[in-house]
Amino acid sequence: MAIGFTFTFTYKIMSKEKILVIGACGQIGVELTLELRRLYGGTNVIAADLREENELIKGTGPYVSLDVMNKEMLHVQVIRQGITQIYLLAAILSATGEKNPNLAWHLNMQSLLNVLDIAKEEKLTRIFWPSSIAVFGPTSPKKNCPQQTVIEPVTVYGISKYAGEFWCNYYFHRYAVDVRSMRYPGLISYKSSPGGGTTDYAIEIFYAAREEKKYNCFLREDTYLPMMYIPDAIRATIELMQADAEKISVRTSYNVSAINFSPNEIATEIKKHIPEFTITYQPDYRQAIADSWPQSVDDSVARKDWGWKEEFNLATMAKEMLNNI
Ligand code: NAD
Numbered sequence: 394m395a396i397g398f399t400f401t402f403t404y405k406i407m408s409k410e411k412i413l414v415i416g417a418c419g420q421i422g423v424e425l426t427l428e429l430r431r432l433y434g435g436t437n438v439i440a441a442d443l444r445e446e447n448e449l450i451k452g453t454g455p456y457v458s459l460d461v462m463n464k465e466m467l468h469v470q471v472i473r474q475g476i477t478q479i480y481l482l483a484a485i486l487s488a489t490g491e492k493n494p495n496l497a498w499h500l501n502m503q504s505l506l507n508v509l510d511i512a513k514e515e516k517l518t519r520i521f522w523p524s525s526i527a528v529f530g531p532t533s534p535k536k537n538c539p540q541q542t543v544i545e546p547v548t549v550y551g552i553s554k555y556a557g558e559f560w561c562n563y564y565f566h567r568y569a570v571d572v573r574s575m576r577y578p579g580l581i582s583y584k585s586s587p588g589g590g591t592t593d594y595a596i597e598i599f600y601a602a603r604e605e606k607k608y609n610c611f612l613r614e615d616t617y618l619p620m621m622y623i624p625d626a627i628r629a630t631i632e633l634m635q636a637d638a639e640k641i642s643v644r645t646s647y648n649v650s651a652i653n654f655s656p657n658e659i660a661t662e663i664k665k666h667i668p669e670f671t672i673t674y675q676p677d678y679r680q681a682i683a684d685s686w687p688q689s690v691d692d693s694v695a696r697k698d699w700g701w702k703e704e705f706n707l708a709t710m711a712k713e714m715l716n717n718i
Pocket residue numbers: 415416417418419420421422441442443444459460461462481482483484485486500523524525526576577578579580581586587588589590592
C-alpha cells in the first residue's frame with residue numbers, strides 16, 4: 394500500500410513538469426535530453442538549439458529552433474509550451490572563448506540572465522545551469538580544491554562561470570528562483586562531439602587511438618585535470634535537480650568530482666586495449682588554460698548534501714569509450 398502510494402505520488406510530480414533543454418544538440422544536451430525524455434516522457438521535454446536538430450534526438454520528442462539571446466522569443470516559447478523547468482546548456486567553452494572573449498562573455502552571461510528573468514516572471518519550478526572547474530584560477534589550491542576557496546579565474550570562460558554562479562545565488566535569495574548548479578569537470582563522451590573545451594583531448598584521444606593508433610596531444614603529458622564520464626554527469630545533473638530543496642546548501646555551484654588523470658595516464662590505459670597506440674606531445678595555447686585549473690577538486694559537500702557518488706573510474710570509462718567508438 395505504502396509502496397503503491399509513493400510510486401503514484403512520484404509519478405504525478407514528475408509528469409506535471411514540462412522541461413525545456415536549451416543547447417540540446419551539444420555534447421551534454423543530446424544525452425541529457427534523451428535521459429530526461431526517458432524519465433519524464435518524450436512530449437514533456439522540449440529540445441531547443443540554434444543548430445539543426447541532432448540525429449540522435451530526432452523523433453524522440455519535440456524540437457524548437459531557438460536563440461536563447463532573443464529573450465522575447467524565449468519567453469513566448471516558455472508560455473506557449475507551458476514550460477516549468479529549464480536546463481540551460483548554451484555556452485561558449487574555454488578554448489573557443491579565448492578566441493572570441495567578447496562573444497563568450499556576452500552569450501554566457503546574457504543567456505543566463507534571460508533565463509533567470511523569465512523563471513522569476515513565470516514562477517518556473519526549477520532551473521539548471523552548469524558552471525565549471527574553470528572558475529578556479531592559478532591561486533586556487535591545485536589538489537582537492539575546496540568548495541569555497543580563493544577563486545581568481547584567468548579565462549573569459551572562467552570569469553563568466555564565476556559571475557554566473559553569483560547571479561544564480563542572487564536570484565535564489567532575492568527572488569526565490571530555485572536555480573541549481575554544479576561545476577562540471579571535463580566531460581568525456583562519444584555520442585555527440587565536444588564544443589571547444591581544453592579537456593577535449595580526453596575525447597579526441599579515443600577516436601585517434603581507434604582510427605590511427607596514434608595521437609598528438611595539445612597538453613603536456615603530466616597535465617592532471619578533473620574529468621567525468623558522461624553517464625555520471627547526466628545522473629549527477631538529474632539527482633541534483635530532483636533533490637529536495639532543503640538539501641541544497643550551495644546556491645552558487647557545487648564541486649563534483651569523479652576521475653583525475655593526465656594524458657600520460659590515459660594513454661597507458663588505452664595501450665592496455667591497443668598495444669601499438671603511441672602518443673606525442675605538442676602543447677599549444679590550451680596548456681596555459683589547463684595549468685590555471687586544479688588537478689582535483691573536493692566534492693564532499695555535494696556528497697553530503699544530495700548523495701553524489703561517481704560510478705566510473707579511468708579503467709571502466711576507457712573500456713566503454715573504446716567499445717563504443
Ligand atoms: P556544446 O558547445 O557542446 O553545446 C552547446 C550547445 O548550445 C550547442 O549545441 C550550440 O549550438 C548551442 N547554442 C549556442 N548558442 C546558442 C544560442 N544562442 N541559442 C541556443 N542554443 C545555442 O557545450 P557542452 O559541452 O554541451 O556544454 C554545455 C554546458 O555545460 C555549458 O554551459 C558548458 O560551459 C558546461 N560545461 C561543459 C563541460 C564539458 O566538458 N563539456 C565542462 C564544464 C561545463
